[in-house]
Amino acid sequence: MGAETVRAVLVGCGEITGLWFDALDRIDDVSVVGLVDLEIDRADRLREQRCPDAETSTDLNGMLDRLRPDCVFDCTVPAAHEHVALAAFAHRCHLLGEKPLAPTLEAARRLVKAGRAAGVVHAVVQNWRYSTGMGQLRAAVEAGRIGRPTTLTADFFMAPHFTGFRNEMDHVLLLDMAIHSFDQARFLTGADPLAVQCLEWNPPGSPFAAGAAALATFRMTDDIVFSYRGSWSAEGRPSPWHGEWRLVGEGGTVRWNGADRPTGERRAGPGAFWSDLQPLSFDEPPPMAEGHEGVIRDFLTAIANRTRPPTDASDNLRSLAMVFGAIEAAKTGGWVDLRPYYA
Ligand SMILES: NC(=O)c1ccc[n+]([C@@H]2O[C@H](COP(=O)([O-])OP(=O)(O)OC[C@H]3O[C@@H](n4cnc5c(N)ncnc54)[C@H](O)[C@@H]3O)[C@@H](O)[C@H]2O)c1
Structure with missing residues (x-):
């Protein structure tokens, strides 16, 4: 040692x-x-x-x-x-x-x-920030390749057969799984959540006790709207664990299927009925530590340098606010203001 x-x-x-x-x-x-x-x-x-x-x-x-x-x-x-x-x-x-x-x-x-x-140093494992595809999407947004982001969507559908704590847990999709997607939405856009509306349910035939599916709409800062659709009780044609993403900006769109390299198009000219479009190329990212390795390395760096890591617990309250706000919105059936959740 x-x-x-x-x-x-x-x-x-x-x-x-x-x-x-x-x-x-x-x-x-x-x-x-x-x-x-x-x-x-x-x-x-x-x-x-x-x-x-x-x-x-x-x-x-x-x-x-x-x-x-x-x-x-x-x-x-x-x-x-x-x-x-x-x-x-x-x-x-x-x-x-x-x-x-x-x-x-x-x-x-x-x-x-x-x-x-x-x-x-107190940090949370939000390992889904640490993937090449996510990194490329974020770099494209930061470089202004699609202009100002306006609309973000994430789809997450699969039917894993768990044993253990998840099967009996309340709000299992929102609390145990969607926290990843909500944190990714903040990571991608750099925006914070303002308000949420949500429908949460347990589809017939679900092996979970409660809350295996949810649809949530978030209003974010910078006038961004984020729409999340997820189910842990969806047999067939599963999405990858990272979910399938679409980010629309004022001048173009990037998509990531959660597994391969992202794709995108941007407006190149006014065109006629449709704009003239050109495919977006994505920069080859520098080699990065993915998943848990990336989170642990950043945690160790923060200890060594006495800095805050990217997945610092106090920042994570904003991602968690999206989870608990969505749970509250599903109960009340209206919009829930998220700012008091992390003020
Ligand atoms: N980051 C990811 O991608 C990811 C993926 C899967 C699970 N997780 C998270 O990891 C955590 C564990 O999930 P898992 O699937 O390994 O669960 P698990 O049930 O397989 O393992 C949990 C272990 O914790 C032990 N335990 C429970 N309470 C304890 C206590 N008070 N003191 C000591 N040990 C205790 C249990 O005996 C068990 O061995 C959860 O928070 C889960 O959400 C994260």
Whole structure:
């Protein structure tokens, strides 16, 4: 272990840790020294498979007292995120936690406040920002290739067969999944959410207890409208995990199918009934760390430089506001003002 190696304790040894260790295996300056889970078998199995030198325990506070790590990686279920965060902050540990930041807005606000008071780096895994396709779309928008953005749409349709916490969770699509798309919408446009209207339902035949589908419309700053359509109970012709995107600007449109390279067209001349259009070319992006690797690298950089990472928890409140505002709007049936959610 080098002098600059960041020592981490990882809590919650379930499904998602596969992606974490795939990423951690490619990063030199971090070492997982402890694994914690309510079920010791899970922690022991993960040690065997991915992290042979780590200690294992069911007692997070005890392990933090003993090992005094620099940071905590929270891979537990959403209902446990507050408990884990408060333990990390009480030990002055930096925290990188899985999305969603917390299962309620009140809990998320408490966590952001507690992280600030502890003076640590506190970030959320919004790994979908970290993809070449998203990066290319954003670069095209920033370079003005389609003019001023006006309209953004995202479609997310699939039917995964989960076991575990999701099947019984309320608002499962909005809270567990749409948080990614809502965060991507902010990332792409640089705009903040102002208000939302939403219909949320559980389609007949859904394997989930509640809220497997939603349609939400957001008014964003800069006069942008964002429309999200999603279902986790949609058999056949699935969209990719990243969803399918269309961003319309005053002078053109870019599209991304969530998997391949983006495409686009811009107005080249006034034409007759239709404008003359020209295909957009996208710059070849510099090589980037995708997904969890990108998030973890930016988190480590923020610790080293004492800066805020791109997926800082206080900024994430704005993405989470879109989730909880959409849930509220679905209940009330009207527009919900989102600004008080993150003021
Ligand atoms: N970023 C992504 O793309 C992505 C993808 C999938 C899941 N996730 C998120 O990762 C988190 C975990 O999801 P998963 O699919 O791995 O769930 P999982 O149920 O497979 O694993 C969760 C683990 O946490 C443990 N746990 C629960 N409460 C605990 C506590 N208080 N202390 C210690 N351990 C505890 C459980 O025993 C279990 O082993 C969720 O927040 C989920 O939304 C993120």
